[in-house]
Amino acid sequence: MQTSVVKFGGTSVGTTQKIQVIAEKLVSRKRQGESLVVVVSAMGKRTDELVGMAKAITPNPDKREMDMLLSTGEQVTIALMTMAIKSLGVKAISMTGAQARILTDTTHSKARIHNIDHENIQSHLKNDHIVVVAGFQGVTENGDITTLGRGGSDTTAVSLAAVLGANCEIYTDVDGVYTIDPRKYPKAKKLTTISYDEMLEMASLGAGVIDARAIEMGHKYKVPITIAHNTMAIAGTLIKEVSPEMEKKAVTGMSLNENIIMVSVSQLPFNSTTVAEVFKEISRHNIIVDMISLTPPIGGNVSIAFTIDSDDLNELKTVLGALKEKNPTCAFSFNEELVMLSVVGVGMVSQSGVASKVFNIFAENNIHFYQVTTSEISISYTVHRDDFSLAVEKIAEAFDL
Amino acid sequence: MQTSVVKFGGTSVGTTQKIQVIAEKLVSRKRQGESLVVVVSAMGKRTDELVGMAKAITPNPDKREMDMLLSTGEQVTIALMTMAIKSLGVKAISMTGAQARILTDTTHSKARIHNIDHENIQSHLKNDHIVVVAGFQGVTENGDITTLGRGGSDTTAVSLAAVLGANCEIYTDVDGVYTIDPRKYPKAKKLTTISYDEMLEMASLGAGVIDARAIEMGHKYKVPITIAHNTMAIAGTLIKEVSPEMEKKAVTGMSLNENIIMVSVSQLPFNSTTVAEVFKEISRHNIIVDMISLTPPIGGNVSIAFTIDSDDLNELKTVLGALKEKNPTCAFSFNEELVMLSVVGVGMVSQSGVASKVFNIFAENNIHFYQVTTSEISISYTVHRDDFSLAVEKIAEAFDL
Numbered sequence: 001m002q003t004s005v006v007k008f009g010g011t012s013v014g015t016t017q018k019i020q021v022i023a024e025k026l027v028s029r030k031r032q033g034e035s036l037v038v039v040v041s042a043m044g045k046r047t048d049e050l051v052g053m054a055k056a057i058t059p060n061p062d063k064r065e066m067d068m069l070l071s072t073g074e075q076v077t078i079a080l081m082t083m084a085i086k087s088l089g090v091k092a093i094s095m096t097g098a099q100a101r102i103l104t105d106t107t108h109s110k111a112r113i114h115n116i117d118h119e120n121i122q123s124h125l126k127n128d129h130i131v132v133v134a135g136f137q138g139v140t141e142n143g144d145i146t147t148l149g150r151g152g153s154d155t156t157a158v159s160l161a162a163v164l165g166a167n168c169e170i171y172t173d174v175d176g177v178y179t180i181d182p183r184k185y186p187k188a189k190k191l192t193t194i195s196y197d198e199m200l201e202m203a204s205l206g207a208g209v210i211d212a213r214a215i216e217m218g219h220k221y222k223v224p225i226t227i228a229h230n231t232m233a234i235a236g237t238l239i240k241e242v243s244p245e246m247e248k249k250a251v252t253g254m255s256l257n258e259n260i261i262m263v264s265v266s267q268l269p270f271n272s273t274t275v276a277e278v279f280k281e282i283s284r285h286n287i288i289v290d291m292i293s294l295t296p297p298i299g300g301n302v303s304i305a306f307t308i309d310s311d312d313l314n315e316l317k318t319v320l321g322a323l324k325e326k327n328p329t330c331a332f333s334f335n336e337e338l339v340m341l342s343v344v345g346v347g348m349v350s351q352s353g354v355a356s357k358v359f360n361i362f363a364e365n366n367i368h369f370y371q372v373t374t375s376e377i378s379i380s381y382t383v384h385r386d387d388f389s390l391a392v393e394k395i396a397e398a399f400d401l
Numbered sequence: 402m403q404t405s406v407v408k409f410g411g412t413s414v415g416t417t418q419k420i421q422v423i424a425e426k427l428v429s430r431k432r433q434g435e436s437l438v439v440v441v442s443a444m445g446k447r448t449d450e451l452v453g454m455a456k457a458i459t460p461n462p463d464k465r466e467m468d469m470l471l472s473t474g475e476q477v478t479i480a481l482m483t484m485a486i487k488s489l490g491v492k493a494i495s496m497t498g499a500q501a502r503i504l505t506d507t508t509h510s511k512a513r514i515h516n517i518d519h520e521n522i523q524s525h526l527k528n529d530h531i532v533v534v535a536g537f538q539g540v541t542e543n544g545d546i547t548t549l550g551r552g553g554s555d556t557t558a559v560s561l562a563a564v565l566g567a568n569c570e571i572y573t574d575v576d577g578v579y580t581i582d583p584r585k586y587p588k589a590k591k592l593t594t595i596s597y598d599e600m601l602e603m604a605s606l607g608a609g610v611i612d613a614r615a616i617e618m619g620h621k622y623k624v625p626i627t628i629a630h631n632t633m634a635i636a637g638t639l640i641k642e643v644s645p646e647m648e649k650k651a652v653t654g655m656s657l658n659e660n661i662i663m664v665s666v667s668q669l670p671f672n673s674t675t676v677a678e679v680f681k682e683i684s685r686h687n688i689i690v691d692m693i694s695l696t697p698p699i700g701g702n703v704s705i706a707f708t709i710d711s712d713d714l715n716e717l718k719t720v721l722g723a724l725k726e727k728n729p730t731c732a733f734s735f736n737e738e739l740v741m742l743s744v745v746g747v748g749m750v751s752q753s754g755v756a757s758k759v760f761n762i763f764a765e766n767n768i769h770f771y772q773v774t775t776s777e778i779s780i781s782y783t784v785h786r787d788d789f790s791l792a793v794e795k796i797a798e799a800f801d802l
Contacts, residue, residue, distance in 0.1 A: 016457040050477070056417040057481055058488035065487070068495050069480035072473035076451070079470035080458055086466070087459035094469050098499070099544055143500055 003125060003166035007039040007135065007157035011173045012230035013077050014044030016084075023084035025232050026130060030090050035125050037164065039135045039157040040081055042073025063108035067137075067147045071097065074134035074153070082132045092130040095121070097137030097145070102156065104138035104146045110286050111138055111146035113155065116163045125164075133160065151211025158214040162221035170210055175229035176237035177202070177209055179253040179401035185392050188401060192235075194252060195242040201344040201378040202255040215239065242346050250354050251345040251399040256392065260290075260307045262335040262370065262382060263316065269327055270302040278304070281319045287312040291340070291373045291380065301329070305371065307340065307382065338370055339388050342380035343395060355379050361394045404526060404567035408440040408536065408558035412574045413631035414478050415445030417485075424485035426633050427531060431491050436526050438565065440536045440558040441482055443474025464509035468538070468548045472498065475535035475554070483533045493531040496522070498538030498546070503557065505539035505547045511687050512539055512547035514556065517564045526565075534561065552612025559615040563622035571611055576630035577638035578603070578610055580654040580802035586793050589802060593636075595653060596643040602745040602779040603656040616640065643747050651755050652746040652800040657793065661691075661708045663736040663771065663783060664717065669705065670728055671698040676705060682720045688713040692741070692774045692781065702730070706772065708741065708783065739771055740789045743781035744796060756780050762795045 006026070013019050030036055042050075050069050054061040061069075078094035085092035101117035124131045135153025138146045148155050154170060161168035177199065180188040194202075196219035203212040209227055218225045218239060228236025246252065268274055275294070282289055292306040308316055313334070320332050348354050355372075358379065362369055367390065370382040383391050395401070407427070414420050431437055442448075451470050455462040462470075479495035486493035502518035525532045536554025539547045549556050555571060562569035578600065581589040595603075597620035604613040610628055619626045619640060629637025647653065669675055676695070683690055693707040709717055714735070721733050749755050756773075759780065763770055768791065771783040784792050796802070 016454055020458060053417055053477070053481060054484060057421060057485045060488075061484045062487045065480045065484045065495055068483075068497075069477060072476045072480075075473045075476075076454070076470060079466045079473075080454060082469075083455060083462045083466045084458045086463045087461075094466055096469075096546075145497075 001033075001035045003035040003037060003164050004169060005037045005039060005157050005161040005164065005166045006169045006171065007153060008041065008171050008230060009153065009173070010041040010044055010047070012171055013040050013081070016080060019043075019077070019080050020084050022230070023081060023088060027085060027088045027090045030130055036130045037121065037125070037160055037166065038081065038130060038132045039153055039160065040074060040077040040132065041135050041153040042070075043077050043080075046073045046076070064144060067108045067111075067145050070147050071134070071137040071145045074136055078132045078134045082130075085130050085132070090130060091128050092132060093124050094132045094134075096134045097156070098139035098143070100133045100160075102133075102138035102159070104140060104148070106140050106142075106144065106146070107286070108144075108146055110149040111140075113138055113148070113159050116159060118160070118163045121160070121164070148213075151214065154211040154214035155217060158217045158221075158223055158225060161223045161225075162217060166223070168218065168223050168225045170214075170225060170227050171230040171232060172209060172227065173230060174209060174227075175234045176227055177239075177253070180392065180396055181256055184256055185396060185401075187396065191237050191253065193238045193240055193243070193246065195246055195346050196239055197242065197377055198246075198252050198344050198346055199239045201342065201375065202253055210239075247347050249345060250347040251343045251401065252347070253344050254392065254395060254399075254401055255342050255344060256388075257340040257342075258385075258388075259310045260338060260340050260382070261310050261313055262291075262305060262307050262338050264303065264305045264333045264335070265320070265323075266303040266331050266333075267301045268304065268330045270297040270300055274327070275302065275304060278319075278323060281322065282316065285315050285319055287316055287319070291371045291382065293371055307338075307371070310336070335370075337385050338382045339385055340380055340382050341388070341391060341395070342378050343399065344378040346377050348377050348379075357398060358395060361398055362391070365390055365394055367391050402434070402436045404436040404438060404565050405570060406438045406440060406558050406562040406565065406567045407570045407572065408554060409442065409572050409631060410554065410574070411442040411445055411448070413572055414441050414482070417481060420444075420478070420481050421485050423631070424482060424489060428486060428489045428491045431531055437531045438522065438526070438561055438567065439482065439531060439533045440554055440561065441475060441478040441533065442536050442554040443471075444478050444481075447474045447477070465545060468509045468512075468546050471548050472535070472538040472546045475537055479533045479535045486531050486533070491531060492529050493533060494525050495533045495535075497535045498557070499540035499544070501534045501561075503534075503539035503560070505541060505549070507541050507543075507545065507547070508687070509545075509547055511550040512541075514539055514549070514560050517560060519561070519564045522561070522565070549614075552615065555612040555615035556618060559618045559622075559624055559626060562624045562626075563618060567624070569619065569624050569626045571615075571626060571628050572631040572633060573610060573628065574631060575610060575628075576635050577628050578640075578654070581793065581797055582657055585657055586797060586802075588797065592638050592654065594639045594641055594644070594647065596647055596747050597640055598643065598778055599647075599653050599745050599747055600640045602743065602776065603654055611640075648748050650746060651748040652744045652802065653748070654745050655793065655796060655800075655802055656743050656745060657789075658741040658743075659786075659789075660711045661739060661741050661783070662711050662714055663692075663706060663708050663739050665704065665706045665734045665736070666721070666724075667704040667732050667734075668702045669731045671701055671703040675728070676703065679705070679720075679724060682723065683717065686716050686720055688717055688720070692772045692783065694772055708739075708772070711737070736771075738786050739783045740786055741781055741783050742789070742792060742796070743779050744800065745779040747778050749778050749780075758799060759796060762799055763792070766791055766795055768792050
């Protein structure tokens with residue numbers, strides 16, 4: 001029997017009443033003969049509350065203990081969801097990440113899934129249970145609880161779908177993937193389908209509908225992923241492999257990221273190892289950098305600029321502090337007034353001219369851009385916050401988004 | 402090195418600030434060279450909140466899922482406590498009941514500990530960690546999370562002390578064991594020591610300082626248990642084996658229980674199995690009965706009366722409903738206006754006359770009693786709520802409590 005893994009985020013399970021409403025829908029699908037695995041996040045703002053408690057104890061909580069703390073959030077939801085389903089007369093069982101044998105590495109707070117021993121889940125499915133699994137969490141070989149970082153519940157859902165050979169449905173508070181975030185550009189259009197690559201670019205570039213790691217996983221294991229509204233009533237967007245249809249259009253969508261900081265490091269002594277060491281240290285702290293640019297060395301010194309997620313700024317400052325101790329001449333600056341916009345489309349591979357069309361739009365409208373980077377299917381620009389809306393509108397019009 | 406297991410209840414760890422205060426005291430003891438295992442309960446009213454959420458979903462939540470839900474309460478506390486200790490520069494590690502390998506049977510909500518695989522805890526202690534263990538919870542052989550029922554964290558603490566060959570210190574919001582609950586009789590005196598048997602009688606009979614199962618466990622494994630105030634500043638009461646000192650006094654203390662209901666079952670057809678079946682069914686529902694009295698059969702029918710904990714009334718009504726279906730003639734009544742008071746003392750074994758002295762007090766003061774039961778070291782009476790204070794005062798005066 002075809003199994004579906006259905007995932008509900010924190011807003012969707014924010015109250016006991018919302019949990020009951022979802023339970024009813026799951027029970028009705030189960031009664032129609034479906035085999036269901038349900039992945040849930042912590043209720044509403046519970047994760048934030050728990051983080052607040054930890055921060056009240058110490059500004060830098062131990063990461064193992066933070067995972068121990070945060071994992072309770074999803075555990076509450078799986079218990080309540082399972083009670084709700086059982087009270088409606090359908091068999092169900094809850095499983096923490098550890099019980100579901102979601103085995104991860106030991107990188108607390110940003111762990112990666114190594115493997116899922118899914119025999120246990122399979123046998124509960126065979127016994128006609130709805131299996132309710134805690135998202136966002138796993139367990140190390142030693143039995144330590146880990147969490148998968150931001151958007152981790154999506155990764156849980158897609159990974160489970162991959163090992164179970166199931167479809168994946170991600171239910172959220174938007175009704176699908178739009179050409180542009182409709183909260184920022186209300187004229188945006190909903191997409192029926194989107195390729196993994198495009199969705200990955202859009203997610204990596206800041207479109208918050210689904211976590212990038214989850215899409216990567218989906219792509220790797222060819223898991224069809226549907227993004228839809230948590231009412232489960234409206235057709236959503238299907239993320240799947242590229243079809244000839246998709247390639248006709250140069251640009252499928254645009255993603256917007258207001259949560260970036262451009263970091264400039266100047267006066268860094270230039271030799272074969274300094275630059276590499278900077279990025280090695282940054283990576284060791286699990287900070288993701290984007291849009292790296294490097295100026296040619298002048299007088300034995302080099303300048304580098306890159307963007308990071310604003311949330312990583314404190315962690316980055318630790319890295320830069322250590323760098324400054326080794327290289328006392330070097331200087332840093334942070335530009336927090338920039339935003340990034342990226343046009344994305346698998347059609348770009350075969351159609352040229354997207355970059356120059358965007359440059360033209362910027363020139364015509366007097367919009368200055370700070371950095372530009374390209375991938376095979378996307379082009380990203382950083383512009384000043386004040387030029388953001390104008391740039392979005394003009395690009396959307398030009399590419400019919 | 403001597404290890405101490407120190408336990409803090411929900412009120413003691415009710416806020417992040419209280420957790421920090423306790424962490425400071427633990428760190429200072431650790432720095433003086435002590436080896437410490439800390440057992441904590443859920444913060445303040447968290448367990449009640451979680452129960453409230455479950456009841457909002459369904460009036461009869463599934464018990465496995467209830468344990469899944471409630472166990473998150475202690476997990477939050479162990480994480481926060483460990484962060485607090487580590488932020489003060491001392492090594493610490495948190496462990497859920499499952500991680501601490503507290504193996505129990507499968508009786509969800511009232512599980513019993515079978516065994517503790519303590520190698521893991523031992524090795525963390527050897528590596529100079531304060532080990533912070535979640536109270537109240539365990540795990541079955543299959544990996545299902547269980548909880549130990551009311552007062553379960555005390556049982557966790559004493560069980561750990563038993564397997565580790567440690568002392569046990571139970572910190573609470575009272576500063577020791579009194580001859581009578583000082584909230585009900587302010588003139589009561591604090592005891593320096595009390596025997597396991599006496600404490601067990603007092604706890605079983607309703608004195609809420611420490612759970613009865615924990616004392617039983619302490620007695621069995623000869624674990625010295627100190628009950629003291631969570632400021633850790635005032636000497637408390639040591640629960641230990643009987644000493645000749647203790648035996649000099651006939652009555653050590655009195656316990657009061659206002660949370661009882663007297664149940665009467667009448668017109669029950671009398672044969673060799675009916676009465677046994679009633680109590681078998683009650684026991685199968687894990688309801689504890691006390692003060693059983695049975696009237697001789699009249700006309701082939703028998704009447705039984707017994708007291709139960711008020712909280713078990715709903716569960717009991719289920720049992721009685723089934724009984725009535727089998728025996729349509731039988732009738733039930735519930736008296737919720739009674740209270741139980743019990744005088745306790747190891748000295749009773751060798752000194753007679755305690756019962757008659759109490760009967761005299763009742764007669765002199767016109768106090769009617771409904772039932773009386775005796776054990777080797779205690780005598781319990783049920784009296785009407787209105788006579789309660791007078792009875793307590795007169796008995797306390799007579800036995801110098």
